[in-house]
Amino acid sequence: MPFIFRFGKYPILAKATPQEAVWHPNEEDKDLRTYWRRTLSAATASSMAMVPLLVGVSSAVAAAPPTIVINEIESNGGVPGDWVELFNSGATAVDISGFGLLDSDDTHTQSLIPTGTTVAPGGYYVVEEASLGFGLGGADSVRLFAADGTTLIDSYSWTAHASTTYGRCPNGTGNFAVTTAATKGAANDCSIPIKINEIESNGGVPGDWVELFNSGATAVDISGFGLLDSDDTHTQSLIPTGTTVAPGGYYVVEEASLGFGLGGADSVRLFAADGTTLIDSYSWTAHASTTYGRCPNGTGNFAVTTAATKGAANSCPGDVMTSVWPGGAAVSTADTKDTLGAT
Known part of the structure; x- marks a missing residue:
C-alpha cells in the first residue's frame, strides 16, 4: 500500500510490506537515503503490519439463504x-x-x-x-x-x-x-377434521354421551384428546391411547367415561392432546327433546335432531327418510285393462 508524506522539503513515497517500509526521496540529497531507509523501516513496519488484515476484508456480502x-x-x-x-x-x-x-x-x-x-x-x-x-x-x-x-x-x-x-x-x-384437504396455491389445510357431532344431555341409554365424527379423508389418531363440560373444576375426560377414527367414522364417549353428566344449560368442549388447544365446542341453554346434532351431519351447525342416532349419521329436520320396501320382489298386475275405467 503506497502513501506520500513530507519530511521538511522532501516529498516521500513509501510502500509498506510486512517485512520493510521502502521510501524514495527526490534525486537531491541522495546521501540521506541510507538514513531514511532505516528510519522509515522502523517507524512504519509496525504501523503497517495491520495492512494484510485490512486487505483481507471483502466488501462482498454473502447471499442470505433462500426463503x-x-x-x-x-x-x-x-x-x-x-x-x-x-x-x-x-x-x-x-x-x-x-x-x-x-x-x-x-x-x-x-x-x-x-x-x-x-x-x-x-x-x-x-x-x-x-x-x-x-x-x-x-x-x-x-x-x-x-x-x-x-x-x-x-x-x-x-x-x-x-x-x-x-x-x-x-x-x-x-x-x-x-393435510386435511388439498389447497393448491393457498395456505395448507392443517385443521383437525374431528368434530363434536351429536350430544345427549338428558339421560340417554345408558346415560349422557358425546359423539365425535371424522369429516376428513384419512384416519385420525385422537389419543389423549380431552372432553370437558362448562365446569373448569372438572377433569378432562381423556380418550385412550391408540384410539383412531376412520374417515367418515364415529366415536362415542359415554357418561361413565366422561366422569360427569351434562346439564340443561351446559357445554361440551373438545381439546387436543396438549390439553389446551380447543378443537371444537358447543353450548346450550336447555335440554334438547332428542339430541343436539350437526345438520347436515358432520358439517352443519347444531340443531335439535328428529331422533337420537348414537354412532351413526344425524337425523336432521327436513331429511328425506327412507325405509326398506316391506313387500316381496314379485310384481303382479292389480287389475286388467279398463277394469277400473282407465282408457
Missing part, C-alpha cells in the same frame, strides 16, 4: 395431475428463475422454472405435472435445487401416496404431514 420452501405435494393424480407447490416464507420477493425440481430418479432432467419468475413474500408458486416432465410415485421424493443445478434448497420424501396431499403444518414452516 423458498417446498410447501405442498400432490402425488396421486390431482387436477389436472400431480403438482408441487413452493412458498416464500420471507419478507421480500424472491427470484426463482432457473430453480430446478426433481423427483427421486436422477436419470430424470430437472424441471427448470422459467426466467423472470418471482414469488412475492407469503406467496405461492405451483409447478404442474405437465411442466415437471414426470409424475410422482407412491414412494418418491421432490427435491428443489438452486439455479446452479447442484445446491439442494429443500426436499421431502414419502413411502406411500397421501389420501389428500403432503403439506407443511403449520403452513410454510412446519414439518410435512397429511
